[in-house]
Amino acid sequence: MLNLLAWLFGLISLVIVIPSTIPFLGWGNWLALPVIVIGVILGALSSSDSGRNFCLIVLLIAAIRLSIGGGII
Structure with a gap:
């Protein structure tokens, strides 16, 4: 269950990080x-390491x- 939550938090953060690669949106990181x-x-x-990785x-x-x-940028 914790591994599934780790994957969920990882996917949510990935959705934030991908647009933050655009210049002047680095604050999203x-x-x-x-x-x-x-x-x-x-x-x-x-017990599994895939979510952490x-x-x-x-x-x-x-x-x-x-x-x-x-x-900053």
Whole structure:
């Protein structure tokens, strides 16, 4: 059940992160980061690792985008 919730939080954050790759919408990544962290925590508490790994991939995408934009743009 926790793995399913981790996947759900990962999908919600991915929907936020994808449009945030457009210039001047990078602030959306800051909104997605808490959702991703909750998904990672739920995935770590579950018996399966797939939800946690998915959230970590989304976190990596958001972190790379934030580093490219200097954290703001």
